[in-house]
Amino acid sequence: MARYTGYRSSRIFVSDYFPPGVKWLLIVNTAIFVVTFLCPFSVQRHIVVVLALSAQAAVRDLFVWQPVTYMFLHSTLRISHLLFNMLTLWFFGVQLERDWGTRRFLKYYFYCGIAAAVCVLLVNMLLGDWGTITLGASGAIFGVLVAFGVMYPDQTVLMYFLVPIKAKYLVMIFVAVELLFTFGPNSGVSTIAHLGGAAFGFVYLKGRLPRLALPDVGGVYAQWKLRRAKKKFQIYMKKSGGRGPRVN
DSSP states (O other): OOOHHHHHHHHHHHHHEEEEHHHHHHHHHHHHHHHHHSOOHHHHHHHHHHBOOHHHIIIISOOHHHHHHGGGGOOOTOHHHHHHHHHHHHHHHHHHHHHHHHHHHHHHHHHHHHHHHHHHHHHHHHHTOOOOOOSSSSHHHHHHHHHHHHHHOOEEEEETTTEEEHHHHHHHHHHHHHHHHHHHSOOOHHHHHHHHHHHHHHHHSOOOOOOOOOOOHHHHHHHHHHHHHHHHHHHHHHTTOOOOOOOO
């Protein structure tokens, strides 16, 4: 007879509503926000200079990690910045990760975030704006939002978690608003990052953009071990005059 404990049922609940990729993105982003919030202002400023994104640091000073690390920083002056991104990630990312698997979902998430960073850097350099700092996961989040609209266009979702609307229309509205804000007064929000992540996500899913593959470190290591074993076996066979063990 099978026995179901409260511990097991709680694990099933967590894995169902918080698959590994989404879960760890939520944990890491929130933990970094809390740690940064608790630091003195001087330390916060140093963290932002080193880990957030700016053309001066990323391009001139070769802080090449910034197109990735900026995604894990959020403004400590506006907790809504973190809440909106994490709620959107959870709301739309869970179903994507279930259908795609964790590896593919995380690859897509980081590709969108990095593409958004590249767009920000290019625009800032063209404008001669080397000092503006960008932080937040919104570029990657907009990529997730677009992916949901592409994969499940007619699924009803809650706009701002209140108003029911089809996913494809929700994405269109959000992108249109970002376009309007881009040509409006400076609001302190990086609409270029949002549009960059959204555009990359759409082209990646619908266009002919080549699928970039992360290096299979485990596979490379396994092949190296196999070649090494073959070499040792060949040396052994030469030393033993070609008489090897018999197999059946």
